[in-house]
Amino acid sequence: MSRPREGARVPAPLLVPAALGVAFLVLPLVGLLVRAPWSSVGEQLAAPGVGQALRLSLVSATLATLLSLVLGVPLAWVLARSRMRGRSLLRALVTVPLVLPPVVGGVALFLVLGRQGIVGSWLDDAFGITIPFTTTAVVIAETFVAMPFLVVSVEGALRAADTRFEDVAATLGADRWTTFRRVTLPLVAPGVAAGAVLCWARALGEFGATITFAGNFPGTTQTMPLAVYLALQREPEAAIVLSLVLLAVSLATLLLLRDRWLGRAVP
Amino acid sequence: MRTRPLLALLAAGVLLAGCGGEGDAPAGEEEILTDPSGDAGLAGTLTVFAAASLTDVFTEVGDRLEQENPGLEVQLNVAGSAALAAQLEQGAPADVFAPADEAQMARVVDAGLATGPELFASNRLMLALPLDNPAGIEQPEQAGIPGIADLLVRDVTLAVCAPEVPCGAAAAEVLDRAGLSDVPDTYEDDVRAVLTKVLLGEVDAGLVYRTDVQTAGNDVVALAFREAEAARNRYPVAVLEEAPNREAAQAFVDLVLSDEGRQLVADAGFFEP
Numbered sequence: 001m002s003r004p005r006e007g008a009r010v011p012a013p014l015l016v017p018a019a020l021g022v023a024f025l026v027l028p029l030v031g032l033l034v035r036a037p038w039s040s041v042g043e044q045l046a047a048p049g050v051g052q053a054l055r056l057s058l059v060s061a062t063l064a065t066l067l068s069l070v071l072g073v074p075l076a077w078v079l080a081r082s083r084m085r086g087r088s089l090l091r092a093l094v095t096v097p098l099v100l101p102p103v104v105g106g107v108a109l110f111l112v113l114g115r116q117g118i119v120g121s122w123l124d125d126a127f128g129i130t131i132p133f134t135t136t137a138v139v140i141a142e143t144f145v146a147m148p149f150l151v152v153s154v155e156g157a158l159r160a161a162d163t164r165f166e167d168v169a170a171t172l173g174a175d176r177w178t179t180f181r182r183v184t185l186p187l188v189a190p191g192v193a194a195g196a197v198l199c200w201a202r203a204l205g206e207f208g209a210t211i212t213f214a215g216n217f218p219g220t221t222q223t224m225p226l227a228v229y230l231a232l233q234r235e236p237e238a239a240i241v242l243s244l245v246l247l248a249v250s251l252a253t254l255l256l257l258r259d260r261w262l263g264r265a266v267p
Numbered sequence: 268m269r270t271r272p273l274l275a276l277l278a279a280g281v282l283l284a285g286c287g288g289e290g291d292a293p294a295g296e297e298e299i300l301t302d303p304s305g306d307a308g309l310a311g312t313l314t315v316f317a318a319a320s321l322t323d324v325f326t327e328v329g330d331r332l333e334q335e336n337p338g339l340e341v342q343l344n345v346a347g348s349a350a351l352a353a354q355l356e357q358g359a360p361a362d363v364f365a366p367a368d369e370a371q372m373a374r375v376v377d378a379g380l381a382t383g384p385e386l387f388a389s390n391r392l393m394l395a396l397p398l399d400n401p402a403g404i405e406q407p408e409q410a411g412i413p414g415i416a417d418l419l420v421r422d423v424t425l426a427v428c429a430p431e432v433p434c435g436a437a438a439a440e441v442l443d444r445a446g447l448s449d450v451p452d453t454y455e456d457d458v459r460a461v462l463t464k465v466l467l468g469e470v471d472a473g474l475v476y477r478t479d480v481q482t483a484g485n486d487v488v489a490l491a492f493r494e495a496e497a498a499r500n501r502y503p504v505a506v507l508e509e510a511p512n513r514e515a516a517q518a519f520v521d522l523v524l525s526d527e528g529r530q531l532v533a534d535a536g537f538f539e540p
Contacts, residue, residue, distance in 0.1 A: 107467075115401070116468040132469050133424065133452045215453025215464075216429060222454075230456065233349030234431040236356070 029247070036244055037237040044241040049218050049227065054245060057224040058253075060135060061203035064142035068150045068199045071143075073192060076154035077180070091155075095148045102145055106212025109141060113213075137214035138221050142203035149202050150195035157191020158184070197254060204250055310338030313515040316355065318348045318367035318433070318502065319457055320390060320476050324535040325365070328522055332515075339515055347432045347457040355380055355507070362516035365504040365523075368433035372503040384503035386540035387523050388532045390476045391495040392437050394418055395465045396488045402471035406490060415492040416445045423471035426461045429454035433500050434461070438474040440498035462487070481536035501540050 010018065037044070044050070078084065079091050097105055113120040113131045123129045131137050165187060169179040185192070207225040214221040216230070224246045232239035313332075317325045322345045329341035344351070348366035352374045355364060364381055366372050372384045394415065396404055402423040407413050419425070427442070428435030435454065442448050452470065455461045461473040465487055480489040504523055506516040522528050533539075 110467055110469055114467065114469045130424075211456060211460075215426070216455060217451070217453050230429050230431045230454075233347060233353060233456075236353055 032240055032243055032247070035237075036240050040237070041241055044238050045245065047238070049222070050242065050245070052219050053222050053224050053227040053242075054249065056135070056138070056219065056222065057204055057246070058249070060138045060142055060223060061146075061200050061206075063139045064146055064203040065150075065196055065200040067139065067143045068147040068203075069192070069196060072147045072150040072195070072199075073154055073185075076151045076158060077184075079151070080155045080158035094151060097145050098148045098152075102206065102208025102210075103212050105144055106141060106209040109137075109144060109209065109213040113137075113140065132213060133215040133217065133221060135214075135220055138210055138223060141209040141213045142206045145206050145209050146199040146203040150192075150199040153195030153198060154188060154192050157188040157195075160191075161187045193257075197257060201250060201254065204246070308338055309336040309512075309515040309518055311340070311512050311515065313339060313341045313363070313512050313519060314344065314361045315341060315363040315365070315519060316344050316346075316351045316359070316361045317363075317365040318351070319345050319459055320367055320434075320478055321345065321365055321502070323478075323482065324531055324537070327531050327535075328519065328528060331527075332519055332522055336515075336518075341519070349432050360509070360511055361507055362510040362512050363504065363519050364507055365502060366433065367502060368436060368500040369503055370436065371433060372505065375507075376505070379508065381505040381507050384505035385520070385524060386501050386503050387529070388502040388537035389499045389540050390478055390502070390537055391491075391499045392434070392441060392474045393477050393480050393489040393491055393495065395462065395473050395475045395480055395483070396471070396490070397465055397468040398486065398488060399468065400471075400488060401468065404472060404490070412491050412493050414445060415441055415494050416447060418490055418492055419447060419450060419472070423450075424452045424469075425450050426453050426455055426464045426470040426473040427451045428458055428461055428474070429456055432457055434458040434474070434476060437498045437500050441474065441492075441494040444494045444497070477538075478536040499538070502537070 075094065079087060079094070084090070100108075109117075110120075110132065111117050113123075115121060115124055115130050115132065120131060123131070131140065161184070165183050166179050169183045170176075174182065205225055206223070207229065210221070210223060211226055211229075216222050216226050224242060228239050228242045228246070231242055309332075313329075315325060315329065322343070325343055325345075329343055333339055333341055344361070346354075348368065348371040351364065352366060352371045355361060355375050356378055364372070364375055366375075367390070369384075369386075372381070375381050376384065394404070396402075402421060404418055404421075404423065407417045409417075427438040430436055430439045434457070438451075439448070442450060453464070455464070458475050458479055462475050462479050462483060464470045465473040465475070466483065475489075477489075480487060504520050506513065506520055510516045523532070529539075
């Protein structure tokens with residue numbers, strides 16, 4: 001474990017904007033803490049549906065992250081390493097969900113996977129499967145919005161990784177799949193971990209695409225952000241409590257992961 | 268070179284201060300604007316917070332008021348009634364409030380932000396179906412208006428508003444009365460979201476206002492049902508206590524409550540309160 005170098009002082013022109021940045025990002029959190037109705041927190045937390053929404057949020061965000069890892073890491077490799085034509089167009093296309101308003105994303109998902117959608121109508125006819133208004137739809141909406149974060153992180157890590165290790169592995173007789181598994185993947189593990197965390201966090205906070213494509217039903221599709229939004233309309237104090245719960249759980253998870261997972265990967 | 272980020276920051280600060288100043292001091296400005304031409308017309312900006320279902324009719328009312336008072340600009344802020352009530356509680360500056368039910372008005376009145384609301388319209392829910400009617404929901408062959416249970420005989424995918432918003436409160440009452448509380452598949456955040464899902468054909472049916480059906484025109488099929496009458500929601504309107512443009516606010520409310528206003532409200536598909 002190396003400590004930060006002594007005397008690495010922050011240059012003055014960076015200090016003020018950095019401090020303003022911290023204030024800008026942290027003050028809303030302070031606002032939530034100050035305005036929280038601490039006397040009735042227990043009562044608010046015991047309200048029906050809070051535990052349900054929290055569980056659904058954690059499960060669906062985790063599933064969305066796993067799905068993103070399975071699809072996103074190979075995609076990132078293709079973007080970073082293949083010599084395919086039209087790669088930059090492909091990159092632009094897969095990052096579209098980053099700029100697309102999530103509600104629009106939800107409508108777009110309807111048009112593909114909805115009952116009347118291109119793929120969805122076939123699924124309905126052939127197998128009797130309808131996706132909208134199910135937990136599956138929540139996971140799909142979250143994956144759609146969050147996967148680009150993972151892809152961008154992993155692609156960056158792959159580009160920064162030293163390809164000479166892969167070349168050496170190849171000269172020693174490893175085939176391309178073995179090289180990917182045994183050399184490339186361990187090399188970019190910190191990037192994959194960081195991307196997965198980013199992806200999970202984005203999925204956890206997802207609202208627009210979820211409420212559009214998956215609807216809002218307690219226990220099935222009502223995640224914490226949806227519960228917060230609806231509580232805000234009825235009782236702002238309840239919304240503050242719910243927000244704090246979501247915040248506390250996500251911070252705890254991220255810190256835990258950092259220590260156990262990222263901490264080992266980046267000494 | 269070293270000072271550039273600071274300069275940029277200063278510039279940003281100045282810009283921000285400029286924005287704040289503009290928003291903070293409308294009162295003095297209005298004083299001047301009240302009487303630009305010397306006649307007795309209203310002037311300045313009038314901000315109306317109205318339920319989403321009032322969009323079309325209040326746009327019309329606002330246009331008429333603007334025509335009568337060339338110095339006046341009416342700004343309509345439409346959203347879910349509960350969201351608007353929450354914004355008012357948080358101190359949003361507005362002149363007139365018109366939510367889609369009495370509960371949301373009561374919230375604002377209880378907070379001391381408005382007094383003496385008056386009812387001017389009511390609305391009823393209808394069962395809206397996509398044109399191709401995927402679930403084959405049919406009007407039963409009997410005299411009179413059917414109950415909702417007669418329409419939802421089979422297992423259908425149903426969208427309703429969330430109970431937090433007025434159309435959802437009405438929907439919950441309808442379904443409770445019919446013993447169908449378990450039927451909805453999704454609780455949408457406002458009535459337009461329900462209508463959208465019907466228009467996209469993603470649900471078999473949705474409970475929306477009669478006025479929304481009128482807006483959607485020939486793109487949906489709508490069926491009336493008995494329980495809608497008892498669960499109807501009534502629209503109150505009131506001038507807000509902190510109204511920056513009180514005079515214009517009162518004129519807007521008076522116009523809504525006048526014969527002319529009531530005609531516009533009826534034309535949009537609303538019922539008498």
